[in-house]
Amino acid sequence: DLLNLVHRQDGEQDKLAQAQKNLYDLKRSIAFASKKNFTLEQDIRNLDKKIALLIRNRISLEEVIAQSGDISLINQTTTLKDKALRQSYGKLFYLLQTDTRYIATLTSLIKIAEIDNLLQTVMFTLYGNQYDEYEEHLLLNMFQRVLENEFSKATNISGLLRANTALTRMMTTYTRRSPGQHYLKATLTHVLQGITSQSNLVLEINPLKVYELMINDYEATTGKISPLPKKPLPEEAADNHDVQRLISTRISELGKITDDFISALINSMDSIPYGIRWICKQIRQLMVQYFPDSSEAHHCSMIGGFFLLRFVNPAIVTPQAFMLVDSKLSALTRRNLTLLAKIMQNLANNVKFGGVKEAYMEPLNVVLDRNRDRMNEFLLALTEVEDLATVGGIDKYIALGKTETQTINISLNEMYFIHSLLQKNRSALMSVDSENSSMLQKLLKEVGNAPAQLPRKENANVDLELDTSSKQEEKAYSADQTYAETKYLLFMVMKAMPKSNSNSISELLDEASKCKKNPGLIENVNRIRDNCKILVAENLVSPSDDYATLRNDAAAELVNHQNLLVKTSEDQARLNDVLKNIQKHHNFLQEQFDAYKEYLGNVRQQSVCTGRGKQKGDDKKKKKEKGKSKTKAKGPFKYSHSQLEKDGVIIESEAPEDRRSSISFSFSSISPGEFEVVVTFGRRPIAKMQLKLDDLLERQHNNLLEYETDFLKLNVNLLLHLLNKDFVT
Numbered sequence: 001d002l003l004n005l006v007h008r009q010d011g012e013q014d015k016l017a018q019a020q021k022n023l024y025d026l027k028r029s030i031a032f033a034s035k036k037n038f039t040l041e042q043d044i045r046n047l048d049k050k051i052a053l054l055i056r057n058r059i060s061l062e063e064v065i066a067q068s069g070d071i072s073l074i075n076q077t078t079t080l081k082d083k084a085l086r087q088s089y090g091k092l093f094y095l096l097q098t099d100t101r102y103i104a105t106l107t108s109l110i111k112i113a114e115i116d117n118l119l120q121t122v123m124f125t126l127y128g129n130q131y132d133e134y135e136e137h138l139l140l141n142m143f144q145r146v147l148e149n150e151f152s153k154a155t156n157i158s159g160l161l162r163a164n165t166a167l168t169r170m171m172t173t174y175t176r177r178s179p180g181q182h183y184l185k186a187t188l189t190h191v192l193q194g195i196t197s198q199s200n201l202v203l204e205i206n207p208l209k210v211y212e213l214m215i216n217d218y219e220a221t222t223g224k225i226s227p228l229p230k231k232p233l234p235e236e237a238a239d240n241h242d243v244q245r246l247i248s249t250r251i252s253e254l255g256k257i258t259d260d261f262i263s264a265l266i267n268s269m270d271s272i273p274y275g276i277r278w279i280c281k282q283i284r285q286l287m288v289q290y291f292p293d294s295s296e297a298h299h300c301s302m303i304g305g306f307f308l309l310r311f312v313n314p315a316i317v318t319p320q321a322f323m324l325v326d327s328k329l330s331a332l333t334r335r336n337l338t339l340l341a342k343i344m345q346n347l348a349n350n351v352k353f354g355g356v357k358e359a360y361m362e363p364l365n366v367v368l369d370r371n372r373d374r375m376n377e378f379l380l381a382l383t384e385v386e387d388l389a390t391v392g393g394i395d396k397y398i399a400l401g402k403t404e405t406q407t408i409n410i411s412l413n414e415m416y417f418i419h420s421l422l423q424k425n426r427s428a429l430m431s432v433d434s435e436n437s438s439m440l441q442k443l444l445k446e447v448g449n450a451p452a453q454l455p456r457k458e459n460a461n462v463d464l465e466l467d468t469s470s471k472q473e474e475k476a477y478s479a480d481q482t483y484a485e486t487k488y489l490l491f492m493v494m495k496a497m498p499k500s501n502s503n504s505i506s507e508l509l510d511e512a513s514k515c516k517k518n519p520g521l522i523e524n525v526n527r528i529r530d531n532c533k534i535l536v537a538e539n540l541v542s543p544s545d546d547y548a549t550l551r552n553d554a555a556a557e558l559v560n561h562q563n564l565l566v567k568t569s570e571d572q573a574r575l576n577d578v579l580k581n582i583q584k585h586h587n588f589l590q591e592q593f594d595a596y597k598e599y600l601g602n603v604r605q606q607s608v609c610t611g612r613g614k615q616k617g618d619d620k621k622k623k624k625e626k627g628k629s630k631t632k633a634k635g636p637f638k639y640s641h642s643q644l645e646k647d648g649v650i651i652e653s654e655a656p657e658d659r660r661s662s663i664s665f666s667f668s669s670i671s672p673g674e675f676e677v678v679v680t681f682g683r684r685p686i687a688k689m690q691l692k693l694d695d696l697l698e699r700q701h702n703n704l705l706e707y708e709t710d711f712l713k714l715n716v717n718l719l720l721h722l723l724n725k726d727f728v729t
Helices: 002-008 010-057 061-068 083-098 101-107 112-126 133-153 166-175 178-196 207-222 234-239 241-267 274-290 296-317 331-349 359-381 412-424 426-430 437-447 479-495 505-512 519-537 548-559 561-609 616-628 641-646 657-662 693-701 716-727
Strands: 407-411 461-465 634-640 650-653 663-671 674-681 684-692 706-708 712-715
Touching (some): 083 412, 101 412, 101 426, 112 133, 112 166, 112 412, 166 296, 178 241, 178 274, 207 234, 241 359, 296 331, 296 359, 407 412, 426 437, 479 519, 634 716, 641 663, 684 693, 693 716, 712 716
Antiparallel strands (some): 650 712, 663 674
């Protein structure tokens, strides 16, 4: 009796439910920690860029520090106090999460500067639960749409998936999620130890470098000047007998390392995350669909471009960033890893070494030749996985204790950013689903205009409950998914009816449908009845035997609850290891940031110490004064219209010529990197302009060298020169 079995094992099921809830919470912790690392990596890249600008564009130290901000992820949480607005955002983000067409469309519309923000929200917020099959199903479904869009627009194979687009960045970021990182650590750590554990190992095969190292080694060992001629021609270095002997030995060693590395990849096939293999499968299928004349070599090259170049090779070149090594690598070790990565790159691209640029790599073609066939077989075998419909989206219905409430942890700025993207691209998004576009239109009207981005210190996280009340009629699940859902809902109904004496499923459903005070129960009953009609039509169940197949499977699953509990505990132990690795990676990133802070501190100290004849006492006094006033205004610096015109800063002016002699410009800076320009006629202010150094530098970088205002056109290069001269010490 299935009903009695459910009630007898209710206590055991509660244990399973608690274990699965703990597992669910652990998955959320992994999602948040991964997002934290992604944000920290973004900020480190941004600070790295600012330091480069400090060197190349003479930005003041204060500007770099001010623009770097607080690197740590926003930890404060808040709630949206407006209940109606909170519900509207819940409906909007539920629509975006479940109808992947909208995000897929946005990826082809956004600007390069917006990619990182979109990546963070999509990969670590909307679909941040990296071990949830349902969210994984939705994310991969979105990938499918974006990939198909990319292939449908491509006119040739050579440019496919090569440019720095939202799609290619998204593919790379997908491989950096926890399942991919866990695979790389488990698969590559041991095989790379042959290189990383030997700090003095030399695999250099560039004849000139080998020659130079020979001289250095001789002189360091003997204390005598080497008899070899200094600065030989490449041909002379290559003809040296000792150089040839060393290179021959090293090519053999590199070949062995490569062979072992490829063997490790091939032997790891069953451990490669499903999603990564599924993307490889999509690439192959789309190649066949849109480029029917393409060869298997082309298919392997495209798959290798993703799996090897975007997934595996970065871990070879920078194993510290992937938690594959703990110690700092020597320059020799980094060069050895680069050589291995070059071999893997050519295998991925299906090309041989040769040509003028790196002719010295040509002897490694023998390594490529003996590995090419088995590498191509491996790349094609990657694509042999089940279709998405048969593996994803079922997890949501299996766990008996999982809550129906869905929430995402999202920052206010993420929310406002997506909101602004939707507003800006409203017309293009309306055509995505012309029949049901009114839903998006309605929700955008409810949330109003997108708020501006908040300053970092005011940003906060929100646990946003996704509101499913607005969901449209979803596409039919596969028969397997419908069956799994029906089984799950049947459990829920039986658990809600502890005193029922029903003798059949039909009687149970009839009895449950009379519980008017429990609308959720009635909704489950109606869903079961609808699903049973579908399953009867598919010949999977029959009402004549009281749905015996469904009852037997449900009973077997209940009896098997102990195995489920063991599996859940194993999953929890595995994911605890994953979380520890993510936290370890966070410590590595924090060390990087601390190194940047130390560097900036040293620069600041040096700038103080090298001041004009300042005494230590003066320095301390100045530090105290600086602590009292963090942002000291600079300026104003005054220029006449005619002077700026003469210097070429003003390219064009709409000011009447007879009045230009009375017009002046006063430049001042209240905060680092931000400038205010007050335009006066005689003594009367007539206009104000706000300039941002970041904006001007970006224009310069993108070769947009004219800055237009209401009545002026300014030369960006000369304007930057003027600002540097007046405001950068």
